[in-house]
Each structure stands twice: as structure tokens, then as C-alpha cells.
Amino acid sequence: MAQQKPVERHSGVSLWRQIADRIRVSIADGEFRETGRLPPAFDLADRFGVNRHTVRAALAFLAEEGLVESIQGHGTVIVGGRQLTLPISKRTRFSAGLGDQASSVATRLLNSSELPAPAEVASLLQIAPERPVIEVEEAGYVDGRPVSCSQHFFPADRFPDIARHIAATGSITRAFAACGLPDYLRHSTEVSARHADARERELMKLSPGAIVLETRAIDTDLDGRPVQCSRTRFSADRISLRMTA
Structure with missing residues (x-):
């Protein structure tokens, strides 16, 4: 060599x-x-x-x-050098999108709280400023490796127990179903790339200078009402994103 x-x-x-x-x-x-x-x-x-x-x-x-x-x-x-691909579509689901590429896909709830909606979150969820929202922070793992970290905001009036259901099921999709929402759609996704900050490096065990792909997304129910807005960061050397119809 x-x-x-x-x-x-x-x-x-x-x-x-x-x-x-x-x-x-x-x-x-x-x-x-x-x-x-x-x-x-x-x-x-x-x-x-x-x-x-x-x-x-x-x-x-x-x-x-x-x-x-x-x-x-x-x-x-x-043992873990391959990069996985997460499709971004009308029904983007972390586990389903990566499940056929790995032995295990899991998410772990890190924190949750109820708070008055910040102005940007209120606008994205189409609710009045300062209305209560549930904030959830998660980490995503594939075959035991951390690959993502995310923040999600849900209207508290509609989904007061969403954090409890996420903790119990390990899935936002199943948590929505437990709250009476059997299906939801991706309304929009914005993607950008940047260097990981200290919190992201800690959660995903990244080195200084590592790059993350950040998505900012809005999901709606089948009537078009926003049900969550999210900000997810993926380790760029572990996950690639593919936009699909």
C-alpha cells in the first residue's frame, strides 16, 4: 500500500x-x-x-x-461500509423505506415536551401562534448504527398523547394510528447539506467536519390538514435520499 x-x-x-x-x-x-x-x-x-x-x-x-x-x-x-437509500415520497416512512436494506431499523425517543408553538412551527402547522404543540426528539438506528436525529412537532389539541404512543410503539406511523389517524401524506420536503453541529455529532457518533443531510418536512392528513412538521438530519456517509413520485 x-x-x-x-x-x-x-x-x-x-x-x-x-x-x-x-x-x-x-x-x-x-x-x-x-x-x-x-x-x-x-x-x-x-x-x-x-x-x-x-x-x-x-x-x-x-x-x-x-x-x-x-x-x-x-x-x-x-461490516458497515455501505450507504443506504431512503426514498422520499408521498408516504415517506423511515422504517419502511430502509427496512429491506437492513436487518433492523429502529427509532428511540430522546425527549418530548408540550410548549407554545414558535412562530415558524405555528405557520407550518397552520395553527394560531402560541397554541400548544408536542415536540418530540428522536434518534434513528439501522442495524444498531445511529444514522439520523430528528425533531417533530404535532398539534397538541389533536394529538395530546402522541409522545406516549411514539415511546410505546417506536413509530410515528403507529402512534398516529393509535391517535385515530390511519394514514397521512408528505406535503413537502426541503433538503440541504451542511456540517454537523455538536449535538448531531454526539447523537450519531460523527467526527468533526462530518456532513449531514437536513430535511424539513410537512405531513398532512388525507384532507390536507397539517399533522406534523419535522426537521431530520441524516449522516451523509450512511444515508442518501432519493426523491420519488
């Missing part, structure tokens, strides 16, 4: 994080697809111009992310 340009020692980003980022990019680019595993630590140390202790710290971080696994007799095996 040819030696690469050495990592930057005075960049403000630790060497092991820089190496983890470079290895992650190489995996995504398919560099190790033929063997399905990374080179030995001493080869990686030579490649990046660091000692093996630094390389092992980078590999431990990638293992914590679920990207690689150290297997006795097989070296460091790549």
Missing part, C-alpha cells in the same frame, strides 16, 4: 480522528471491497505516518460506530 500524505499534526483535530475519517472515506470509495477488511495496523501506520497506537485508536472509534470489527484470525473486517 502506497504511503499517503501525512496527517496534519497542528490542525486542531486529533490524529486518530483524522485517520478514522480517511479510512471511512476509503471504505465508502470501495478501496477495500476486494478483501472486505482493512490492512494490518502496521501498514496503516506507515500509510498515515503515525504509530500503531494512533491507528488502533482510530480503528476502535470506527468499531464503536459499527463500521469495522476486529475478528480473531481475520483482522479488521468491514
